[in-house]
Amino acid sequence: MDDVKKPGKIRNIAELARIAGVSAGTVSRALADKSLVNKETRERIQALAREHGFRPNQMARRLRTQQTGVIGVVIPLGHERRQHISDPFFMTLFGYLADELTESGHDLMLSRVIPGDDEWLDRIVDSGMLDGALVIGQSNQFDVIERVAQHYRPLVVWGSHREGQIQCTVGVDNAAGGALAARRLLARGAKRLAFFGDTNGPEIAERLLGAQQALSAAPDATLRSFPTHLASDEMANQIASHLQDLDGQIDGIVCASDIIAMTTIRLLHERGIAVPEQVAVTGFDDLPLATRMVPQLTTVRQDIAAGARAMVDTLRRRIAGEDAASTIMQPELIQRESA
Amino acid sequence: MDDVKKPGKIRNIAELARIAGVSAGTVSRALADKSLVNKETRERIQALAREHGFRPNQMARRLRTQQTGVIGVVIPLGHERRQHISDPFFMTLFGYLADELTESGHDLMLSRVIPGDDEWLDRIVDSGMLDGALVIGQSNQFDVIERVAQHYRPLVVWGSHREGQIQCTVGVDNAAGGALAARRLLARGAKRLAFFGDTNGPEIAERLLGAQQALSAAPDATLRSFPTHLASDEMANQIASHLQDLDGQIDGIVCASDIIAMTTIRLLHERGIAVPEQVAVTGFDDLPLATRMVPQLTTVRQDIAAGARAMVDTLRRRIAGEDAASTIMQPELIQRESA
DNA sequence: TGATTTGTTGCAATCGATTGCGATTGTCGT
DNA sequence: ACGACAATCGCAATCGATTGCAACAAATCA
Numbered sequence: 206m207d208d209v210k211k212p213g214k215i216r217n218i219a220e221l222a223r224i225a226g227v228s229a230g231t232v233s234r235a236l237a238d239k240s241l242v243n244k245e246t247r248e249r250i251q252a253l254a255r256e257h258g259f260r261p262n263q264m265a266r267r268l269r270t271q272q273t274g275v276i277g278v279v280i281p282l283g284h285e286r287r288q289h290i291s292d293p294f295f296m297t298l299f300g301y302l303a304d305e306l307t308e309s310g311h312d313l314m315l316s317r318v319i320p321g322d323d324e325w326l327d328r329i330v331d332s333g334m335l336d337g338a339l340v341i342g343q344s345n346q347f348d349v350i351e352r353v354a355q356h357y358r359p360l361v362v363w364g365s366h367r368e369g370q371i372q373c374t375v376g377v378d379n380a381a382g383g384a385l386a387a388r389r390l391l392a393r394g395a396k397r398l399a400f401f402g403d404t405n406g407p408e409i410a411e412r413l414l415g416a417q418q419a420l421s422a423a424p425d426a427t428l429r430s431f432p433t434h435l436a437s438d439e440m441a442n443q444i445a446s447h448l449q450d451l452d453g454q455i456d457g458i459v460c461a462s463d464i465i466a467m468t469t470i471r472l473l474h475e476r477g478i479a480v481p482e483q484v485a486v487t488g489f490d491d492l493p494l495a496t497r498m499v500p501q502l503t504t505v506r507q508d509i510a511a512g513a514r515a516m517v518d519t520l521r522r523r524i525a526g527e528d529a530a531s532t533i534m535q536p537e538l539i540q541r542e543s544a
Numbered sequence: 545m546d547d548v549k550k551p552g553k554i555r556n557i558a559e560l561a562r563i564a565g566v567s568a569g570t571v572s573r574a575l576a577d578k579s580l581v582n583k584e585t586r587e588r589i590q591a592l593a594r595e596h597g598f599r600p601n602q603m604a605r606r607l608r609t610q611q612t613g614v615i616g617v618v619i620p621l622g623h624e625r626r627q628h629i630s631d632p633f634f635m636t637l638f639g640y641l642a643d644e645l646t647e648s649g650h651d652l653m654l655s656r657v658i659p660g661d662d663e664w665l666d667r668i669v670d671s672g673m674l675d676g677a678l679v680i681g682q683s684n685q686f687d688v689i690e691r692v693a694q695h696y697r698p699l700v701v702w703g704s705h706r707e708g709q710i711q712c713t714v715g716v717d718n719a720a721g722g723a724l725a726a727r728r729l730l731a732r733g734a735k736r737l738a739f740f741g742d743t744n745g746p747e748i749a750e751r752l753l754g755a756q757q758a759l760s761a762a763p764d765a766t767l768r769s770f771p772t773h774l775a776s777d778e779m780a781n782q783i784a785s786h787l788q789d790l791d792g793q794i795d796g797i798v799c800a801s802d803i804i805a806m807t808t809i810r811l812l813h814e815r816g817i818a819v820p821e822q823v824a825v826t827g828f829d830d831l832p833l834a835t836r837m838v839p840q841l842t843t844v845r846q847d848i849a850a851g852a853r854a855m856v857d858t859l860r861r862r863i864a865g866e867d868a869a870s871t872i873m874q875p876e877l878i879q880r881e882s883a
Numbered sequence: 884t885g886a887t888t889t890g891t892t893g894c895a896a897t898c899g900a901t902t903g904c905g906a907t908t909g910t911c912g913t
Numbered sequence: 914a915c916g917a918c919a920a921t922c923g924c925a926a927t928c929g930a931t932t933g934c935a936a937c938a939a940a941t942c943a
Contacts, residue, residue, distance in 0.1 A: 217899050228923045233901055243921060262672035264607040265899035268928050273603070275653070293833075296635035307656045314614070314653050317646045333601040333929090467836040474838050494632075497806045499813050499838045556929050567893045572931055582891060604929035607898050672899090888941070897931085906923080913915095 215259040225250050236261060267334070275312045276520065277329055277338040278302060281346050282319050293464055294490055294509075295341060298363065301513035302339060309517070311336075320346055326353045330360065337520045339363070344406050361520045363512065365407045366531050373523065375515045375532045377507040379408050382536035383415025386459045386487040386505050387428065389538055391419070393485050395457030396426045401433040401444060401469060402461025409461045412489060416459050433465055441468050448472055456484055457544070463488035463495050463504055470500070470543060485544035500542035507536055554598040564589050575600060606673070614651045615859065616668055616677040617641060620685050621658050632803055633829055633848075634680060637702065640852035641678060648856070650675075659685055665692045669699065676859045678702070683745050700859045702851065704746045705870050712862065714854045714871045716846040718747050721875035722754030725798045725826040725844050726767065728877055730758070732824050734796030735765045740772040740783060740808060741800025748800045751828060755798050772804055783808050787815060795823055796883070802827040802834050802843055809839070809882060824883035839881035846875055 215221050218236075222229040227246065234242045235250035242250075254260075267273045280295060299315070306313050314335070318325045326349055330338055337359030340350060347367075354360055354372035362374045390398055398420075404410040413430055420428050431447045434440055444465070460466035466488035470480050478484055480500060488495060488504030495502035515532045522529040554560050557575075561568045566585065573581045574589035593599075606612045619634060638654070645652050653674070657664045665688055669677055676698030679689060686706075693699055693711035701713045729737055737759075743749040752769055759767050770786045773779055783804070799805035805827035809819050817823055819839060827834060827843035834841035854871045861868040 260670045262899050264672050268603040268607050269901045296639055303654055312653055314651050331599045333603055471836055497810055601929050608931045
């Protein structure tokens with residue numbers, strides 16, 4: 206069967222043109238299904254191409270047409286170098302992005318980059334092989350992104366929105382989200398709160414800020430922040446050590462992510478501390494796994510699917526030349542069992 | 545600063561050559577840091593390129609050199625069309641693959657494809673923009689992959705290994721894994737077992753087969769299989785319905801994946817059934833979340849990180865022309881709390 | 884001094900598809 | 914029967930970088 210379908214390898218459009226008895230240009234137009242060439246020859250050429258399993262070289266086409274059909278997805282790991290792409294939040298967002306992009310016929314190129322200089326993003330957008338770029342997370346690279354955004358339009362960033370910024374972002378109002386979580390814990394009667402998260406990136410820092418602001422309505426409550434990395438092996442140790450230090454001193458924990466919350470709950474369970482009765486715990490993100498665990502996680506939802514849709518829509522508009530603006534989504538408290 | 549760094553836009557190597565007073569060829573060699581050009585001119589040209597923020601067009605380079613530095617990662621969704629890329633197992637494996645590939649300087653292009661004809665894989669490998677391809681899961685497309693593997697060498701597949709196949713696979717011995725899970729349940733004293741999973745793909749089917757074979761050592765035990773899809777919304781309903789039908793009739797469940805197990809445990813919990821006391825549950829995969837849930841999941845581990853490493857290594861060897869063979873990894877029972 | 888080697892650089896072909904423009908053939912109207 | 918016009922198709926330039934080969938100068942050797 207293989208022999209029947211591929212009588213001789215056709216390597217390029219010119220060879221196909223030769224055995225079809227036409228010129229290369231005609232073949233190109235025929236394969237693009239342009240009405241400029243006669244319907245019969247067009248179909249004959251297409252059939253011939255199918256027989257020989259020939260497909261035009263994408264590199265050449267892209268070089269010539271100056272467009273690639275490829276969207277770059279970039280994950281900068283500035284302040285958290287040990288974090289891997291396999292982090293569930295990245296993966297979830299990335300999964301939705303991939304769904305959106307492939308459904309609209311785009312290809313997708315992933316780069317994880319550990320910023321070694323200020324040029325990492327320039328290298329990516331200037332490489333000449335992208336129609337646009339999506340950056341997931343600002344890390345501590347806000348300024349670099351800002352600089353590139355000045356002259357490169359088809360760029361959309363997942364992250365925080367600062368007043369007057371040039372870069373186009375899609376993201377949730379992190380301060381509002383932090384406030385939601387803290388208020389939920391206060392409403393349950395918790396008074397001695399802890400915050401688990403890494404505040405080196407702007408997003409988590411804003412969540413802490415929001416939580417702190419919520420505390421101002423409850424003068425007798427306290428909130429202390431404990432650095433907690435996301436790299437998952439280390440995270441568990443850090444949390445265990447926090448819990449050790451805090452034994453009996455707290456009754457509520459605002460976690461900066463669902464993963465941190467999940468690990469925290471398990472470690473509390475191991476110490477024989479009941480959730481939410483003795484210590485209430487909130488997450489952040491509302492990953493799919495938040496509903497699958499026991500107890501189900503009370504968390505601040507950012508609608509990742511909607512966010513992905515917004516990013517792709519915005520990017521598409523910017524590629525088309527429009528001047529699409531940032532999107533700030535409102536977080537929502539999802540009240541389940543853990544707080 | 546922007547104006548200082550980019551006095552005039554340099555669009556290609558020829559323009560750079562002109563303002564450097566040399567030929568395009570020299571610039572090309574200088575930028576590639578070849579010792580063929582004088583060290584001084586080389587550094588002068590590199591400095592000039594840096595000043596102007598110039599980077600050679602990748603499309604042109606790739607067209608000329610016939611190599612792209614891009615590895616395609618393909619996810620065929622043959623029997624499970626509604627499943628999204630955001631499935632945790634895919635994402636986890638993909639994450640590790642991304643880590644491995646980016647660390648070795650490769651770019652990575654993701655395609656999710658719903659096989660509409662027999663040509664989907666041909667389209668991808670013949671597109672001329674890949675150095676090699678990784679296929680995640682065979683779905684029901686074994687034959688298509690087999691055909692392409694006959695003439696396209698740099699192709700590595702995650703999935704099952706059949707006697708005499710041509711395609712190069714990396715995967716776990718699924719039958720052995722299924723047997724491990726079943727034997728664990730039997731060893732706990734369970735006798736009336738159920739299997740939750742979708743046996744349309746070869747991998748899950750083999751897990752069921754292995755479990756059935758393990759049963760032969762326990763004549764008084766039974767195992768019934770219940771179709772359970774992976775698309776997560778539907779999965780929960782199916783499982784709920786199974787549990788309804790099976791109420792009180794079973795004491796052990798072999799789940800085809802950790803996600804199925806996680807959902808099953810939560811639903812059992814909702815029905816007031818204790819895990820593992822009344823019904824023991826095993827998972828499959830050992831995703832990171834298996835340790836984070838309560839109760840921690842007893843599961844059959846496939847070392848996804850090692851698998852990713854093996855896939856990338858094998859692919860690299862095949863790109864280099866070697867004749868690397870398949871890898872069959874041995875699964876391992878990770879005994880935690882759920883069984 | 885003449886021949887040969889070494890070190891640098893330029894020239895031009897090449898990768899493979901796309902596309903503007905001109906050439907050819909055939910059709911229609913008058 | 915002749916010019917206008919449409920439908921097809923071929924020619925050749927183009928996208929931008931790479932690289933074998935030749936050209937040239939300087940340096941070394943006989």
